[in-house]
Amino acid sequence: MSATSAAPLLALLKESDDSVRSYALESINGIVDQEWPEVSNDLPDIEALYDDLSFSNRKIAALVASKVYYNLGEYESAVKYALAAEDHFNIDEKTQYVETIVSKSIEMYIKLSTKKYETKIEQDINGKLTLIFERMLEKCVTTGEYKLALGIALEGFRLDIVESILKGRLHEDTEANTLKLLNYVLTASSTTISNSLFRIDILKSLFEIILSMTSVDYFTLSKVVVNLNDPEYAVRLFEKLQTENNDGLSYQIAFDLVSSASQGLLTDLIKQLTEKKFPTQLLTILSGVPTCDMQTTFLLNNKNIDIGLLNKTKSSLDGKISLFHTAVSVSNGFMHAGTADNSFIKNNLPWLGKAQNWAKFTATASLGVINKGNLVDGKKVMNPYLPGSRSSSRYIKGGSLYGLGLIYAGYGSDILDYLKCHVVENSSKTADADIDVLLHGASLGLGLAALGTNDAEVNEVLSEVLYNDSAVSGEAAALGIGLTMLGSGDEDTVNSMFSYAQETKHGNITRGLAMGLALVNYGKQEIADDIINKMLANEDALLRYGGAYSLAMAYVGTGNNKAIKKLLHIAVSDSNDDVRRAAVTSLGFILLRDYTTVPRIVELLAKSHNPHVRCGTAFALGIACAGKSLDAAVEVLEPLTKDPVDFVRQAAMIALSLILIQQTDKLNPKVAEINELFQNVATNKHQEGLAKFGACLSQGIMNAGGRNVTIQLENPETNTLDTKSIVGLVMFSQFWYWFPLAHFLSLSFTPTSVIAVRSKDLSIPKFELNCFAKPGVFDYPKLYEEEASKEVAKVATAVLSTTARAKARAKKMKKEKGEDKEEPQEISEEKTDKTGETEKKEEEAKSAEDGFVKNRYSAIPYKIENMKRVLPQQSKYVSFLKDGRFTSVRRTKNISGIIVLNDSQPGEPIELIKTIREIKDINAPMPKPFKVEDDLDFNNLV
16 A cells, blocks of 8 residues: 555554554554654554553554654653564564564673673563574574674673684584684673673683583683683693693693792692692692793893994993982893893992992892893892892892892792792881881882782782881882782782771871882773772872772773773863873773774874873874884884873884884884984983983883883783783883882883704704795894094194285186185095985885885795794794704694693704703702612712
């Protein structure tokens, strides 16, 4: 029936005959999409027909009402009546109306399901809404849209459907294809699932499904274990591996866990595996000792330290000024981080002797950065400065204990008792200024050594120092508690820290507790919302400051929209500049997995009238894009290096160094320009102190670890967040208040190496790998050289007045004869040469960009030796030799880090690379078996 008006049909609705009203409704249903404005006037009558239980066609009335509400934009009511229409609402109908209603139904279901799961309140969800949700997922599965179905099921908290889909694919498809879906769910659980409890349920389910596979993918299983952070599942992983009798696989996963799991998980795992009598070699790997030994050996053997640059900067900065002395100490620590090379300190003892008070503390602690991971000799190196040594300075003693913590950070089991004893012995003597400084260093060191262990005894020891209420030691103790209880979310710890933060009269302690709370709530997401809201609503700006960082740590790497909106609101509305700066900085932590969006999000904030907001913008970019060499981030930061405010320039330079760390001139043409900027600022006497401090630190970061480390906030193999690196960055950002905390950045340094070890004995064989990249692309940037033009100028020759007059007369005579054809002066030639040289350099730079950056691949490989530098961008071009003796136990496209090898010729001799530990022969070899004779000739014994 065609009609230009719905009026006649609407009139029929008022009839008493059911058949007439039914006819009218069915007819209206056919034209409602065109005539809905007119039909909407009679909507109450249509709804009344649905409410009339005696009316036989009430479901048609519901469908018509739904369509009217849909056209009115009232989607919630439209869904309500569509569900009431039951069979009359056809989910398979290909119309915009049906697609919209289904979409809105799913949104409503997810909203209700989320509320039900998070509040744990039993509430019934409309069965018809559930039916549409489930039918939609069935439709996705039928059409092969498995990832879409899994994604919707995860959003709706329907783990039962997720399990059903995965088990169904495991039964009907290949394990390889099912594994792709399992990895999709694993990635979604760590990036898009906002509820931490549901995430744990998903991970536990994935663990069981993977474990049930015929061919277990142990590397995916290890990712699940790292995300779960539960020793019970880690033990089950190694028990399953033990049944395979594949030691190489076990060792590779153990090395992976050392690089990605928390110290608490590793400690508990070692304890349980020791009780179960697992092989000693596996337990040794899990202790972290071999990893640290190999990495220290790599950094020492391959160091490429730019001593010329460091010496130039040192000579340009007055060591008597504490700010500059600290800058050089920290920069030196960064440049030599992990190399165990103290030569710069030994060669500059008079200069270092200029340090006073806390600058002396920082300089001593820098030895810890230099020897980071040197578990063999760490305590021996620090011994001349530790309490009980000949040193009388309290700052040296305190700095040495802090340095000891930096050496053993994340691997502190061997040094924990030593540091604990110093804290216990002195915790009641905080009234003594000397002891207070010592306790400051000891508390920081103890927190670092106990990082993430959740050790109750350490917590108690540090709490005693905290409650003595001394500003110096109390702040460090608060930070130490946060480091120890990292990511625990322990309710008692959180409540006691928050309460004391409001009671103490010392701002330093309040700030220390606020940052400590941020660390305790690391990764806790919605579980931390309550304490975060209390901190952000507090009158004390220091607690609001900590609240911003707590939000960053709780939602780190999640890209959570709610958290981002809250931080942006704080950034533009809080009355305190420090809080606003913290809020903008915190954006970098939340968005570090989605780092490409950060420049766009903070672009306007970079132009804020408030310098603290601009400063926070720089740090946010530096944190999120650390080690990524993102051009868009560099473009936002470059104008900030010319900012009129010194601390904004400081932040911009540090951020640039974080982003461009380990970049070569050919990977990024900006590297040379940025390095020159740092040098100009550091050596320019007209620059403000804070800017020079920032330039000096930036040089240290750009050349960190002997130019053999980078910053990776996400583990490339496990795709999990690198907790130590994140903690290092968040603590480094606190140098704004306390310079010694800058040393924490060393926790973020990751060696860029390939270290391949044999599975049978963990020895490092000398062999070569192929690199299918164009030669020179990944070479070190050139070392600093003094400019040749800075030679001493020649003394001008004296010219007599008579000589000058004679030359003038000769010139005049030449001009009169027309012989005056002036030749180009030398200065012009020099200018021309320089112009040509500049153009040549520009052409070379363009050629480098076109020929290398855009196309780094080469069909003809060059060789790389084992235990050598391999940049993250380079690893994809590296591979084992075809038909070579060694192959990796792991199939991977990126060759980097510690790799366990299969040896096809285990009986054949091969030259080995000795580590520092092996050279020092700490563990003497076991004596050969011998037989005791009854009669010994004592005369022949030596």
